[in-house]
Amino acid sequence: MIVASILTPLEDLLRHVLNALHSVGLPWAWAIVGLTIIVRMLLVPLTVKQIHSMQNMQAHAPQMKEIQRKYKGDRTKLNEELMKFYKENNINPAASCLPLLAQLPIFIGLFYTLRAFAKNPPGGQAAIDRGDFSWLHFVPDITKHANSHWSGYILLAIYVLSQVASTYFMSGTMQKSQRYLRMILPFVFIPFIVRFPTGLVLYWMTTNLWTVGQGLITRRLIPKVGAPTAATPSGPKRSSRTPPKEAQAAVAEAPDEEPAAAKPSNGPPRRVKRKKKARR
C-alpha cells in the first residue's frame, strides 16, 4: 500500500506520457515501446560515463589480472584489493546501484499502469474489439496476460533471448558464475512473467534490445586491449603473418617511412613487449 502510494505520481506521469504518445497517433503498443525508448534515451549520459570507465578499466586490465591472480583464494580480500587499486588509479567502476535501482520504480509503475489498463482499458470492450491494443497484427491484446495467446510466447522467447544477449554484452568485468546465473535466471522467471500483461513483456523486451544495441555500439567504440595479450601463445607461429600487418599499419600511420625499414624495426620488439605482458 505504502509502495503504491509513493508510486502514484510516477504512475500518473507514465500514464500521461503513454496518453501523449497515443494521442500523437501511436497505437498503445507502440506507445509503450516509445515510452521505453524515451526512458532509455534519458539514461544515455550514464551509459557514456560507463563507456569511459570501461575504457579506463581495460587499459589497466593487466595489473588487475595480477591482483586477481594474487588473491585467487580469498574473494573478500580480492574485492578489497581491487577497490584500493581503483582508487589509486582513479578508476571509477562502471556499475553502481542507484541508476539500476532507479529502473525499479519505472518497472513497477509500468506494471501498475498496464494492470490498470487491463482492468479498465480506455474505450472499453469496443476498443479491444476494434484492435486498439493489438501489436504488429500478431498480438491481439497487450493488456491480457502473456500466456493468453500464442503470440505472448513469441514475445517471451524474444525477451529471454534479448536478456541473455544483453547479459553477454554488458558483463565485461563480471565473474563467470554470476554471468551464468544471470543467463539462466530469465528461464527461471518465465512461469512468473507468463502471468504479466503482454505490454509489460513488450517493455522488457524493448529495453533489453536497446541494451544489446548499446552493447554492440560500445564494442565498436572500445578497442579490445585484452585481446592481443591473450593471443601471445600463438605469437611465434603467426610471426610470418603479423609483421606485414604491422608494417602496413606503420605505413598507414607514417607514409614517409619506407616499409622495408619499418619491418625489422617494428616487428620483433613488439612481440617481446607482448610476451612480457603475458608473463606478468
Added chain:
Amino acid sequence: MRYVGVAAVWAYRFTLRPFLGVGQCKYHPSCSQYAIDAYKEFGLFKGTLLAGWRLLRCNPWSRGGVDYARDQKVFR
C-alpha cells in the same frame, strides 16, 4: 526487530535483483551486504538510514571503494 531489515534485503536479493540485472556494486561490500551489516549493527531505523545513504552514494558520480557499515560516520 532488526532482522526484519535483514529479511527485507534477502527478499530483495531473491526477487527483485535478478530483474534489475545488478552486476557489481562499485563499493565493497556491496550495497545489499552493507544494508545487512548496518541492520545487524545499528538496528532497523539507523540501518535503514545508513543503507539509504549508501545507495545514494552509489551513483555514477561517486568514487566507490572500501566502505564498511561499522566505519560509518553518520551516527557518532
